[in-house]
Ligand SMILES: Nc1ncnc2c1ncn2[C@@H]1O[C@H](COP(=O)(O)OP(=O)(O)OP(=O)(O)O)[C@@H](O)[C@H]1O
């Protein structure tokens with residue numbers, strides 16, 4: 467079955483689209499990426515999304531317009547990526563997260579992804595599954611990370627204990643014990659580790675007056691020296707100490723959060739490069755620290771995906787924090803690190819129409835497994 471997976475993540479840089487051929491059942495799938503392409507958002511739409519994520523209030527009319535504008539750009543990505551001679555059976559669209567509130571003691575979580583699937587289905591003429599997170603939220607779950615069950619499907623290994631580490635805007639990890647471990651499936655874990663590139667990106671934008679969007683290959687940070695005292699102070703925050711299940715977003719790791727970090731950096735007289743090195747160190751230390759806190763033993767392999775896997779300084783620092791693990795890129799295992807999340811939403815759509823649950827309750831904290839997504843049938 468040919469499925470297009472669509473994803474725009476917390477970096478809000480654009481729509482990742484992946485055309486995937488999927489065959490098989492349940493966790494035993496054959497998944498081939500046929501085409502992958504990123505479609506940057508139009509600058510005005512990106513700016514609007516970032517402002518809304520940072521708390522800009524909207525009227526209902528403005529909200530509906532934003533929802534439609536995002537869905538239209540997702541639909542355009544679909545129309546542009548499909549080769550003339552290919553028939554696509556289904557779309558799985560994550561949409562754009564603009565708000566995410568994890569569940570609290572007695573309160574259900576709230577998560578909002580814009581780019582409505584009904585409009586994508588209408589505009590493309592292709593059946594579309596979207597809104598994947600809410601069914602898990604309805605069962606008391608975090609609604610994230612969802613990719614962990616896909617990780618089980620694509621990366622399980624008979625002998626190696628693996629961590630799949632995504633470093634996007636936000637970081638998230640899945641721990642997969644080797645499949646020869648007794649009751650290995652019960653020992654799988656997953657959680658959001660905290661900031662991926664979000665704080666580094668916000669700092670670069672602030673320091674360059676928006677002339678640069680990110681620290682290419684970590685070249686700027688590499689010129690600085692991380693301030694370990696500050697990293698230790700920052701790691702002392704509740705989110706990092708909280709046990710999984712846990713998820714987070716730009717609501718916590720926000721422009722306001724960055725301002726606090728920059729203030730702290732001033733007290734220590736950090737240069738711009740030192741400041742970026744320290745934020746990069748927070749990202750890698752929060753990942754490594756969560757492994758030390760929550761995993762039974764260090765993973766043999768850490769498999770990276772997401773934009774942060776292209777930052778060689780960040781990778782070197784992560785390796786320094788995880789001396790007992792071999793660091794790999796997902797591409798080394800034949801799965802695109804760039805399109806992994808888009809592929810994941812194609813698989814979740816496939817599972818939806820095959821009535822196979824997409825969440826892992828031990829990861830999200832949901833009361834039970836559930837079929838994820840809402841299915842919109844096209845009239846064509
Ligand atoms: N060559 C590079 N060097 C350094 N950083 C890079 C490079 N390429 C991408 N990045 C970083 O990766 C980020 C984008 O990552 P990605 O596309 O995985 O995020 P996302 O999918 O939006 O986030 P999430 O996984 O949290 O939803 C960019 O904002 C940038 O910070």
Ligand SMILES: CC(=O)N[C@H]1[C@@H]2OC[C@@H](O2)[C@@H](O)[C@@H]1O[C@H](C)C(=O)O
Pocket residue numbers: 475476563566577609610611612613614634635636637638658713714715807
């Ligand atoms: C609410 C939301 O959009 N969460 C994203 C975000 O980006 C990374 C991390 O935080 C992860 O938990 C999740 O995305 C991936 C695809 C997931 O659900 O597995």
